[in-house]
Amino acid sequence: MLHVLGERYDYCVSDVSERDCIVRNLSHALFLRPLAHSEAMKEGRSTPLLFTNSTGEKNESLVDEVLRDIATRQTARGGHAAEYHLKKEYNDRCTPFFSHYAKGMESKAHLRSRELKSHVGLPCLPPLCDRFRSLLALASCDMLHSTLVHWLSKAVNPNYDNWREHTIHQMVYLVGLISLEEECYIKGAGGRTPSDMSKSFMKMATESSNEKDMSVLQLLVKLQESTRSKDSRPLLQRVIEILTAFQRSQQPAEAEEAMTGVGDESSSTPTGVSPVQLEAADAEKKAQRKKRAAEQRAKTMGRMQQLQKSFLASSTSPTTMDSSGASQD
Numbered sequence: 560m561l562h563v564l565g566e567r568y569d570y571c572v573s574d575v576s577e578r579d580c581i582v583r584n585l586s587h588a589l590f591l592r593p594l595a596h597s598e599a600m601k602e603g604r605s606t607p608l609l610f611t612n613s614t615g616e617k618n619e620s621l622v623d624e625v626l627r628d629i630a631t632r633q634t635a636r637g638g639h640a641a642e643y644h645l646k647k648e649y650n651d652r653c654t655p656f657f658s659h660y661a662k663g664m665e666s667k668a669h670l671r672s673r674e675l676k677s678h679v680g681l682p683c684l685p686p687l688c689d690r691f692r693s694l695l696a697l698a699s700c701d702m703l704h705s706t707l708v709h710w711l712s713k714a715v716n717p718n719y720d721n722w723r724e725h726t727i728h729q730m731v732y733l734v735g736l737i738s739l740e741e742e743c744y745i746k747g748a749g750g751r752t753p754s755d756m757s758k759s760f761m762k763m764a765t766e767s768s769n770e771k772d773m774s775v776l777q778l779l780v781k782l783q784e785s786t787r788s789k790d791s792r793p794l795l796q797r798v799i800e801i802l803t804a805f806q807r808s809q810q811p812a813e814a815e816e817a818m819t820g821v822g823d824e825s826s827s828t829p830t831g832v833s834p835v836q837l838e839a840a841d842a843e844k845k846a847q848r849k850k851r852a853a854e855q856r857a858k859t860m861g862r863m864q865q866l867q868k869s870f871l872a873s874s875t876s877p878t879t880m881d882s883s884g885a886s887q888d
Contacts, residue, residue: 565684567684572688584659585626629646629649651680681798695737742805761806783796
């Protein structure tokens with residue numbers, strides 16, 4: 560699913576140019592490590608759909624131009640050849656889930672992302688062509704939503720041990736990718752959900768399907784507080800911001816529908832279900848904080864009592880010894 564939605568740098572899939580394809584391919588190669596000029600040119604020439612002429616001059620000039628725009632040339636120490644380092648502003652355009660990465664390269668990309676600490680890796684992709692725009696319907700299907708809720712619920716469960724940081728990062732990235740794509744699509748339609756979108760993934764993600772299950776947004780907020788997501792927190796924070804902004808934008812529309820009397824159910828609950836769920840989540844957080852504070856106070860009092868007992872025992876032992884010695888005399 561990540562590759563179906565994320566890899567669209569093709570003339571038939573989205574509106575991209577030859578330069579865009581080179582920038583994406585070359586920046587992901589430089590994201591792993593600095594490259595010499597010959598290595599960088601080789602990576603640039605391996606870009607799919609690169610135009611060529613009889614002499615190959617256009618390839619060389621365009622790749623070299625892109626290389627100088629996205630990277631800085633730094634002289635290496637010890638007499639080695641100069642290397643090209645990717646500019647900081649291009650780091651967030653790179654994702655560990657690049658389809659041309661092999662398994663070992665993907666692991667290096669994850670390590671590189673951890674080193675940067677604030678790396679989000681959720682780029683704004685070019686819009687899909689009309690014939691592929693229906694992929695959003697695939698992203699908003701009930702099966703995908705149920706799968707995300709199922710695995711996120713396991714990820715936030717402290718008793719569930721069969722989890723991996725890579726899987727959590729993958730799920731959060733998929734939620735962010737779909738949400739960002741839908742957000743751009745809605746903005747292009749004037750802020751309203753287009754008529755060809757039968758379902759909205761972000762609307763499904765901000766609302767729970769039943770009273771027992773938490774919504775995707777609530778699970779992400781809970782996951783943010785867990786130590787299991789320490790390497791995914793910059794990305795997690797960005798995804799929560801996107802979904803929260805969408806949730807806030809939907810509340811005025813729901814209130815307007817309630818005021819105009821559209822449907823009895825909407826008039827009985829003008830603000831929808833989401834604010835109540837957020838209040839419940841806030842109450843749960845406060846109760847957890849109070850519980851942790853009470854446990855910490857109990858531990859502190861226990862330590863103080865132990866120190867007092869040891870101090871009394873040490874202070875009374877010399878007097879006891881003196882009194883026993885005096886009685887013997």
